[in-house]
Amino acid sequence: MIDTPLFQRVADEIADAGRFLYSRGWVPATSGNFSGRLDDQHYALTASGRHKGELQRKDILVVDRNGDPVDSQLRPSAETLLHTTLYQHFPECGAVLHTHSVNATVLSKLAGDADEIILEDYEVLKAFQGNTTHDTVERIPLFPNTQDMVQLGKDLAQRLEQQPNIHGFLIQGHGLYTWGRDMNETRRHIEAFEFLFECDMEMRRCSR
Numbered sequence: 397m398i399d400t401p402l403f404q405r406v407a408d409e410i411a412d413a414g415r416f417l418y419s420r421g422w423v424p425a426t427s428g429n430f431s432g433r434l435d436d437q438h439y440a441l442t443a444s445g446r447h448k449g450e451l452q453r454k455d456i457l458v459v460d461r462n463g464d465p466v467d468s469q470l471r472p473s474a475e476t477l478l479h480t481t482l483y484q485h486f487p488e489c490g491a492v493l494h495t496h497s498v499n500a501t502v503l504s505k506l507a508g509d510a511d512e513i514i515l516e517d518y519e520v521l522k523a524f525q526g527n528t529t530h531d532t533v534e535r536i537p538l539f540p541n542t543q544d545m546v547q548l549g550k551d552l553a554q555r556l557e558q559q560p561n562i563h564g565f566l567i568q569g570h571g572l573y574t575w576g577r578d579m580n581e582t583r584r585h586i587e588a589f590e591f592l593f594e595c596d597m598e599m600r601r602c603s604r
């Protein structure tokens with residue numbers, strides 16, 4: 397599948413997103429993972445441990461719905477199951493980006509035992525797909541950090557059933573996952589979340 401124009405286009409979109417996210421300081425030290433839908437059964441996904449600001453087509457592989465590599469010796473991202481869970485839950489999902497920014501990491505730790513972070517009264521909330529007004533509440537589920545991706549995938553699937561209208565989730569002390577109908581929309585969501593996280597952090601500093 398990696399010889400197809402579709403794979404090459406999606407892989408190039410992933411590499412381009414990686415350069416952008418690295419330039420913003422949101423995927424330091426090989427952190428983060430990215431993917432794009434190829435069809436209902438297959439996704440292009442970053443191989444594990446790659447520098448996300450220097451991705452090339454050879455650093456991206458195809459995985460199936462179960463997260464297993466297709467015709468590749470590359471080791472898929474350690475967090476593959478979160479990507480496949482999102483694609484299976486959202487038939488419209490075309491791309492997934494995962495970042496490790498300072499603001500997402502610190503904010504998720506400040507939240508303590510809370511199981512979500514709430515953002516409201518910001519104009520930029522309109523950047524999220526489906527939001528037509530700033531007068532909305534963005535709920536961001538927060539999961540404890542774990543290396544048990546099978547369990548985290550199950551917890552995520554359960555939460556998505558309960559809260560179908562979310563645009564991203566946080567893992568505590570770890571980072572953000574967001575998605576969209578295509579890579580451009582997903583990049584817009586990442587930028588919106590990061591802007592809002594920065595505002596939230598600044599509000600906390602100012603109100604000390």
Ligand SMILES: CSC[C@@H](O)[C@@H](O)C(=O)COP(=O)(O)O
Nearest residue numbers: 425426427428429444445473474
């Ligand atoms: C460099 S530490 C970050 C990793 O543990 C992980 O959370 C991550 O985002 C990247 O893992 P990867 O397996 O490269 O997709």
Ligand SMILES: [Zn+2]
Nearest residue numbers: 427428494571
């Ligand atoms: Zn991560």
